[in-house]
Amino acid sequence: MSTEITVTVNGTAHTASVEPRLLLAHFLRDVLDLTGTHIGCDTSQCGACTVHLNGEAVKSCTVFAVQANGSEVTTVEGLADGDSYSHVQQGFWDEHGLQCGFCTPGMIMTAEALLKQNPNPSEEEIRAGLAGNYCRCTGYQNIVNAIGAAAKAGR
Amino acid sequence: MVTSSFDYFAPTTLDEATSLLSRYRGEAKVLAGGHSLIPMMKLRLAEPGILVDIGQIDGLSYIREDGDGVSIGSMTTYREMATSSVIQSRYPLLADASSKVADLQVRNRGTIGGSLAHSDPAGDIPAVVLAIGGSVVARTRRSSREIAIDRFQVDLLTTALHDNEIITEIKLPSLAAGTGTAYSKFHNPASHYAITGVAAVVTISGGVCTEARVAVTGAGDKATRARRTERILRGKELTPAVIRRAAERAAAEVEDTLNEDIHATAEYRVHMTQVHAVKAIEAAVAAAG
Numbered sequence: 001m002s003t004e005i006t007v008t009v010n011g012t013a014h015t016a017s018v019e020p021r022l023l024l025a026h027f028l029r030d031v032l033d034l035t036g037t038h039i040g041c042d043t044s045q046c047g048a049c050t051v052h053l054n055g056e057a058v059k060s061c062t063v064f065a066v067q068a069n070g071s072e073v074t075t076v077e078g079l080a081d082g083d084s085y086s087h088v089q090q091g092f093w094d095e096h097g098l099q100c101g102f103c104t105p106g107m108i109m110t111a112e113a114l115l116k117q118n119p120n121p122s123e124e125e126i127r128a129g130l131a132g133n134y135c136r137c138t139g140y141q142n143i144v145n146a147i148g149a150a151a152k153a154g155r
Numbered sequence: 156m157v158t159s160s161f162d163y164f165a166p167t168t169l170d171e172a173t174s175l176l177s178r179y180r181g182e183a184k185v186l187a188g189g190h191s192l193i194p195m196m197k198l199r200l201a202e203p204g205i206l207v208d209i210g211q212i213d214g215l216s217y218i219r220e221d222g223d224g225v226s227i228g229s230m231t232t233y234r235e236m237a238t239s240s241v242i243q244s245r246y247p248l249l250a251d252a253s254s255k256v257a258d259l260q261v262r263n264r265g266t267i268g269g270s271l272a273h274s275d276p277a278g279d280i281p282a283v284v285l286a287i288g289g290s291v292v293a294r295t296r297r298s299s300r301e302i303a304i305d306r307f308q309v310d311l312l313t314t315a316l317h318d319n320e321i322i323t324e325i326k327l328p329s330l331a332a333g334t335g336t337a338y339s340k341f342h343n344p345a346s347h348y349a350i351t352g353v354a355a356v357v358t359i360s361g362g363v364c365t366e367a368r369v370a371v372t373g374a375g376d377k378a379t380r381a382r383r384t385e386r387i388l389r390g391k392e393l394t395p396a397v398i399r400r401a402a403e404r405a406a407a408e409v410e411d412t413l414n415e416d417i418h419a420t421a422e423y424r425v426h427m428t429q430v431h432a433v434k435a436i437e438a439a440v441a442a443a444g
Contacts (some may be wrong), residue, residue: 003163020160020161043156044193062189062261064186131347
């Protein structure tokens, strides 16, 4: 049984017929070809697949695409305005908040949501906000610096 | 990881949802936030043939002061409970426990009703609601009933819910004046699930403990009242020595079903349950003022 869904991704409405078991992460990557959203652990822990669903950060490997029917999704591809990066993206660039880059899209999407909830986070609050995002390279220092820089730029 | 195939329904009313559950009784599972069910389906530990998604039904997400107590809609998320001023002021342990479930992304999706219906042996919310008391409202197509929380958790991943029922609401009682609450957990650093967690709701009057409800999660097969601990606390002045003696019995009710896995041995879980019972009871006493 296929189900027809319409999901607005980065401002564009997409209609597709999908199997109910298709995960949102696979819908974004395989159906819409938006491969910025990464799949790391596939067990709801690493956060590489984080996107915004109706403005809230979610792990897209733990949401069925059919659950997003009628919703608005923002992926990492939807953050920049032309050549102009968001504060968080610019922060990761300036502070070198990555090494291999695999976790980066999820880190950025979580950081965007975190700063929306709390525009002035302490270092401790940034670290707590990243509890659901794993980085296996950096030791997190530059990621925390990048989000701090983004918060400062947003003030 | 891909789940087994299933048929999907997204009803927009409770009547439709309960009708679907009756029609496909035994085959259908309710999908709420999905953060317990979907991971289990990916591991093929659950392979329901039909999912009834209740996420499109309006009116199941609320926190309402009703008469003496508070009613919480079953689709209310952890984040909504953690940030609610009503929950923060009336049931601080529920706000605190909700803020410590997993991570920000999971708290945006996971719901109180889903957590209770799933009854994970390491879930935080079942123990917290058990310590507060109250009831779960479950509805079928034809009727509605209230299940006392003390009779709700039946066994590992098993509750008193029938397979044609949907949780619509959780009713929490008003806490007496002089009541303090706290939740203390020792969590797995990756998943943030409780290796052990203790929820305490303690009422102090005239320097003496007049009522105590203590519940343990993570250690055994389900969230369980620590009744021996409660009996030691009741009627006494809660000195550090009394609290320690009571906490020593905190794992007594789960000793026949102790978890033992890669995260902790049974013996370690018992010890950490006692440690966190001291922390939770002390913090509840301090909060009682």
